[in-house]
Amino acid sequence: MKSTVYNLLSALAPLHYDNLTYCHKQSLKILNRFSGQHKRFHSLMGKDPVHLEKRMVDGQYLPPWFSVAPMMDWTDNHYRTLARLISKHAWLYTEMVVAETIVHQRNNLDRFLAFSPEQHPIVLQLGGSNLENLAKAAEFANAYSFDELNLNCGCPSGKVAGHGCFGARLMFDPKFVADAMSAIAANCSVPVSVKCRIGVDDHDSYNELCDFVYAIVSNSPTRHFIVHARKALLSGLSPAENRKVPPLKYEYYFALLRDFPEVQFTINGGITGIDQVNAARRQGAHGVMVGRAAYNNPWSTLRHVDSAVYGIPTSSLSRRQILEKYQMYGDSVLGKYGPGKPSIRQLVKPLLNLFHSEPGNGLWKRKADAALRRCKYISQ
Numbered sequence: 001m002k003s004t005v006y007n008l009l010s011a012l013a014p015l016h017y018d019n020l021t022y023c024h025k026q027s028l029k030i031l032n033r034f035s036g037q038h039k040r041f042h043s044l045m046g047k048d049p050v051h052l053e054k055r056m057v058d059g060q061y062l063p064p065w066f067s068v069a070p071m072m073d074w075t076d077n078h079y080r081t082l083a084r085l086i087s088k089h090a091w092l093y094t095e096m097v098v099a100e101t102i103v104h105q106r107n108n109l110d111r112f113l114a115f116s117p118e119q120h121p122i123v124l125q126l127g128g129s130n131l132e133n134l135a136k137a138a139e140f141a142n143a144y145s146f147d148e149l150n151l152n153c154g155c156p157s158g159k160v161a162g163h164g165c166f167g168a169r170l171m172f173d174p175k176f177v178a179d180a181m182s183a184i185a186a187n188c189s190v191p192v193s194v195k196c197r198i199g200v201d202d203h204d205s206y207n208e209l210c211d212f213v214y215a216i217v218s219n220s221p222t223r224h225f226i227v228h229a230r231k232a233l234l235s236g237l238s239p240a241e242n243r244k245v246p247p248l249k250y251e252y253y254f255a256l257l258r259d260f261p262e263v264q265f266t267i268n269g270g271i272t273g274i275d276q277v278n279a280a281r282r283q284g285a286h287g288v289m290v291g292r293a294a295y296n297n298p299w300s301t302l303r304h305v306d307s308a309v310y311g312i313p314t315s316s317l318s319r320r321q322i323l324e325k326y327q328m329y330g331d332s333v334l335g336k337y338g339p340g341k342p343s344i345r346q347l348v349k350p351l352l353n354l355f356h357s358e359p360g361n362g363l364w365k366r367k368a369d370a371a372l373r374r375c376k377y378i379s380q
């Protein structure tokens with residue numbers, strides 16, 4: 001019988017890697033012009049975790065070897081608070097915040113951008129297709145000290161990529177993305193990154209993906225891409241189907257590592273456990289981003305990140321202690337932005353998955369749900 005690790009490794013192996021080639025004559029020269037970007041990231045990449053202790057003492061974050069994906073309505077402040085209680089070092093991405101929201105709500109920004117200092121390292125994901133608004137949004141967000149600003153070029157939802165003309169649709173216009181990234185970078189003091197798919201609709205060849213990456217790295221300071229390794233289909237599939245139906249092509253991701261050696265790439269899509277995270281890193285992945293598994297099963301997905309990925313002792317908090325700490329957090333923010341903002345339901349939502357697939361999980365969810373109807377405080 002094949003071992004689990006063998007299966008995971010073969011699942012991630014760049015199967016058609018050798019068939020994927022891309023010629024980018026000028027790329028290295030151009031890339032070197034921007035080599036100052038992501039110094040912090042570069043300086044730590046490739047080091048054995050045991051050598052990282054000193055960097056932490058120096059007050060630097062560990063690199064995004066492991067990150068939790070941006071997920072609308074899921075990776076809000078509440079979920080991130082819970083995630084941080086489980087893993088100290090995972091990088092946490094916010095939900096996408098549309099640039100226009102930030103610009104129009106400039107007097108109410110805490111509601112969209114504030115987070116507690118414990119949530120570092122944290123990345124704000126922006127969405128939008130208006131250069132001026134993206135620049136202003138970056139400027140306003142800069143005051144909140146995020147550790148990186150990211151642009152969403154992967155969301156296929158009709159509201160975003162259709163009516164909104166951003167998200168995955170931006171992959172059709174790499175020149176615009178480069179301009180947007182330059183505008184964002186010019187208005188913030190942290191590194192910038194792009195989260196994209198491997199293609200959109202029938203623009204799904206490896207060469208087209210390379211053209212996209214190349215246009216951005218040669219015309220903007222972007223040096224980090226998060227690649228959701230499946231294409232997006234802009235019509236006919238719901239957002240949820242767009243995360244399942246188009247096949248994962250990890251080989252595109254691994255070919256990018258070869259073709260753009262000066263760029264950092266984080267792999268995303270279909271990775272569900274620490275064994276797979278480490279298998280991807282052994283294959284050369286610079287960083288691994290996990291989405292649904294980190295939300296649907298936060299304890300088992302995040303609990304071993306600090307030790308197994310970063311080589312640093314895992315938090316000793318039990319789930320009971322985590323619940324106690326979360327209760328204190330919940331009561332401190334309940335109704336902070338007006339009646340029901342946030343509501344008990346919003347605050348309790350991330351807890352519902354804490355005992356995923358364990359005996360008593362159904363009972364826990366039913367009791368939590370029943371309690372929601374009568375409680376005025378989380379601690380009740």
Ligand SMILES: Cc1cc2nc3c(=O)[nH]c(=O)nc-3n(C[C@H](O)[C@H](O)[C@H](O)COP(=O)(O)O)c2cc1C
Binds near residue numbers: 069071073074155
């Ligand atoms: C509920 C939900 C909301 C999402 N919202 C966003 C988003 O706001 N921005 C984004 O770039 N990706 C978003 N995604 C996609 C994830 O970031 C990730 O790319 C995708 O789920 C694949 O990773 P996974 O297989 O580890 O879940 C969302 C995914 C889910 C499940």
